Structure formats: structure tokens, C-alpha cells
Amino acid sequence: MRWRILALLFAARVGLGFQFQTMGAVGGDPTDAFGLDNAELGFMIGLFMAPGLVLALPAGIIGRFASDRTLAGLGLAALAVGSLVSALAAGPVGIGAGRVLCGAGFLLATLYFTKMVADWFDGHEIATAMSVLVMSWPFGIAMGQVGHTWLADLHGWRAPFMVAAAWCAAAALAVIAFYRTPRDLSAGRAVRMTGLLRREWGLIVAAGTAWGVFNAGYVVYLSFGPTLLEAQGMGTLAAASVISVGSWVMIVSGALCGQFVDRLGRRDIVIAVCMAGAIVAMMLLSVPGAGLTASLLFGLIGMAPAGVIMALAGQAVAPERRAFGMGIFFTIYYAIMSASPPVAGWLLDRTGAAETAMAFGAALFAAVIPATIAFRRLTARDRAEMMEKARA
Numbered sequence: 001m002r003w004r005i006l007a008l009l010f011a012a013r014v015g016l017g018f019q020f021q022t023m024g025a026v027g028g029d030p031t032d033a034f035g036l037d038n039a040e041l042g043f044m045i046g047l048f049m050a051p052g053l054v055l056a057l058p059a060g061i062i063g064r065f066a067s068d069r070t071l072a073g074l075g076l077a078a079l080a081v082g083s084l085v086s087a088l089a090a091g092p093v094g095i096g097a098g099r100v101l102c103g104a105g106f107l108l109a110t111l112y113f114t115k116m117v118a119d120w121f122d123g124h125e126i127a128t129a130m131s132v133l134v135m136s137w138p139f140g141i142a143m144g145q146v147g148h149t150w151l152a153d154l155h156g157w158r159a160p161f162m163v164a165a166a167w168c169a170a171a172a173l174a175v176i177a178f179y180r181t182p183r184d185l186s187a188g189r190a191v192r193m194t195g196l197l198r199r200e201w202g203l204i205v206a207a208g209t210a211w212g213v214f215n216a217g218y219v220v221y222l223s224f225g226p227t228l229l230e231a232q233g234m235g236t237l238a239a240a241s242v243i244s245v246g247s248w249v250m251i252v253s254g255a256l257c258g259q260f261v262d263r264l265g266r267r268d269i270v271i272a273v274c275m276a277g278a279i280v281a282m283m284l285l286s287v288p289g290a291g292l293t294a295s296l297l298f299g300l301i302g303m304a305p306a307g308v309i310m311a312l313a314g315q316a317v318a319p320e321r322r323a324f325g326m327g328i329f330f331t332i333y334y335a336i337m338s339a340s341p342p343v344a345g346w347l348l349d350r351t352g353a354a355e356t357a358m359a360f361g362a363a364l365f366a367a368v369i370p371a372t373i374a375f376r377r378l379t380a381r382d383r384a385e386m387m388e389k390a391r392a
Contacts, residue, residue: 001180002120006129008178009113010136012076012171016106017140019079019164020048021222022086022148023099042345044092045223047099052107052334059111060327068119069179072112076172078105080165087161098161105168107334111326118314118322119182126314127267131258131307135251138303141222142247145240153237196321196328202378203316204325208332210309210371213364215333216340217278218303220361221246224344225285225295228354232288242291246281249299250306257304258311271305271372275365278302282362286355302365309368312375340364 086098121129148160229239281298317325
């Protein structure tokens with residue numbers, strides 16, 4: 001049953017990446033139509049993440065009063081409506097309003113999809129399951145990088161927003177109709193607590209920081225990698241296709257990485273090696289003619305531990321406090337994600353070189369390593385304290 005649930009959530013969550021990539025894929029057309037610069041385009045991309053700054057914590061708390069299925073379905077519905085608002089917009093304000101509404105829906109859907117998987121796989125191959133769930137995001141983004149660009153060329157920049165809205169609406173109906181809560185959690189629903197233990201605060205902050213900078217680096221790569229390749233003489237569709245290779249490849253490498261860590265451990269070593277690969281790939285992208293090699297390295301190595309990093313959130317907090325813990329986790333994640341694209345766009349505008357945006361992305365990937373080390377040390381300290389109490 002749990003694998004069927006995971007398949008349902010994977011298919012629904014593909015719509016989140018597909019929706020997010022609308023602005024990045026068609027950004028050139030609205031930029032030309034409405035006179036936006038690169039920093040403003042980065043701001044539009046970042047608006048998708050902005051609602052999480054204020055809504056993540058309340059979203060975790062309302063899990064006490066509504067089912068996970070209902071809240072995830074509402075999130076997907078908001079994504080569909082927000083995409084329609086952007087598609088029908090007459091200017092940047094309308095597009096931005098749609099992006100903010102999509103961002104609110106993205107928050108609800110992401111938070112509760114993550115919790116659903118943690119509930120179903122707690123103690124059972126959680127790194128593998130989270131890896132599969134997380135790979136739905138790049139799968140949707142890769143679809144959007146090529147599909148949205150193709151749709152925009154044929155039917156104008158509004159068409160991708162319309163198609164993404166249809167996907168999210170269908171996903172909302174599917175989740176509401178077919179998702180089921182694990183039986184053991186259904187029975188214990190009334191005893192959920194909202195507050196975290198002191199040790200859980202440290203763990204969830206470390207996990208949220210690692211997940212935030214990891215995804216921020218990925219978004220910088222997706223958003224400004226094509227710009228760098230176009231500056232080297234590549235066409236728009238060709239540049240988008242090359243960058244999308246990394247997202248396609250990571251769908252497989254991410255699942256394999258999660259299974260490796262579930263079976264053999266070595267989590268911190270795996271993450272450190274993969275982040276080194278991501279940094280090298282970001283730098284290699286600046287070498288003319290090396291775009292495809294860089295994208296393959298990025299997907300095969302750099303992005304492989306996505307699910308392993310996400311699994312930290314499920315391991316940081318006890319099940320009865322998980323919804324509130326996820327609220328803290330995503331508040332940190334959204335703070336980092338909202339700030340990063342505008343900073344990368346500002347660096348590009350300031351220097352006129354997309355390489356500076358790539359260097360910023362590489363620094364974000366490097367920051368994953370100390371965050372995961374902090375998580376390990378906090379976990380080790382907790383285990384030591386528990387052993388001392390057991391001896392006493």
C-alpha cells in the first residue's frame with residue numbers, strides 16, 4: 001500500500017515542479033513584453049517561494065484541525081488557480097499575484113506531501129522513499145524546461161501557465177480521491193502536540209538550512225544556467241535542453257543514492273562527495289563546449305543526495321510533532337529560497353557575467369556540508385545523553 005501511495009504523491013508532486021518552471025522557461029517573453037531586468041525576473045521567480053516565509057509555520061499548525069489529504073488537495077488547487085491568474089495577467093503585477101498564490105499552494109502541498117511520506121515510511125526505507133518523492137520536483141522542472149519553452153514558441157508565453165494549471169487541478173482531484181492515512185496514525189491523531197523538544201529545534205534548523213541552500217543552488221543553476229549557455233552562442237531551446245539533462249538524470253541518480261544510504265549508511269560522506277561534484281559542475285558550465293558534460297555531472301553526482309537531505313526532516317521530529325516540525329523546516333527553507341534568485345540576478349546585472357551567478361550557486365552547495373555535519377553532531381549528542389540516562 002505504501003508504495004502505491006508514494007506513486008500517487010509522486011505523480012501529483014510533478015505538477016509542482018512543472019508549475020514552478022513556467023516563469024523560468026518563458027521569462028524572456030514577459031521580460032521583453034513588460035520591460036523587466038534580470039533582477040526583476042529573479043524576483044518573479046523568487047515570489048513562488050515568498051509565501052512560505054509567513055505561512056509555513058501556520059500551515060504546520062493547522063494540520064491539527066484538517067486532514068493531510070484535504071490540505072494537500074487545497075495546495076494543489078491554489079497552484080492551479082494561481083497559474084490561471086498569471087496566464088490571464090495584463091502586466092507584471094498580475095503575474096506576480098499569480099506567482100504568490102501558487103507559492104501558497106506550493107507550501108501546503110510540499111509540506112503535507114513530505115509529511116505523508118514520512119508517516120508512511122517512518123523506519124522503513126525513508127531515504128529511498130524521500131528520494132523518489134523529491135525526484136518528482138526535477139521531473140516536473142525538466143518537463144517544463146523543454147515543454148514550456150516549446151509551448152511558448154508555438155502559442156505564446158501564456159500557454160505554459162494554462163497547461164500547468166490543468167495538471168495541478170487534476171492532481172488535486174486525484175489526491176483527495178485516493179490518498180489514505182496510515183492506520184496507526186489515524187488512531188493516534190488526537191494526541192498530537194504542536195511544540196518541539198529542545199533537541200528537536202536544533203535538528204530541524206540544521207535540516208532546514210541544508211535543504212534550503214541545496215535547493216537554492218539548484219534553482220540558480222536552472223534559472224541562470226541557460227543564460228550562461230546562450231552567452232556562449234547556444235540557442236534558447238538548445239540551452240534549455242542542455243540544462244534540463246541534469247534534472248532528467250537526477251531522477252535516477254537520486255533514487256539510487258537514497259537506496260545506497262538506506263542500505264549502507266555513510267550519509268555525510270555521500271553528501272560531501274556529491275556537493276563537491278555540484279560545485280565542479282557549476283564551474284564547468286562556464287567552459288565553452290562543456291555544457292552537456294557539466295549538466296551530466298550535475299545530475300549524476302551533484303543532485304543525487306536530494307532525498308537523503310530531505311529525509312533529515314522526517315528523522316528530526318517525533319511523529320506526533322511532525323506537522324509543526326515541518327512548519328519550522330519549511331520556514332527556514334523558504335527564507336533561503338526567496339532570497340537566492342534575486343541575489344543571483346543582481347550579481348548578473350551588476351557584473352554582466354552569468355558566471356557570477358554560477359559562483360553564487362556553488363557557494364550555496366558548499367553550505368550544505370556544515371549544515372549536515374551539525375545535524376550529525378546533534379544526533380550523536382542526543383544518543384550519548386540517552387545512553388548516560390540509561391546507565392543511571
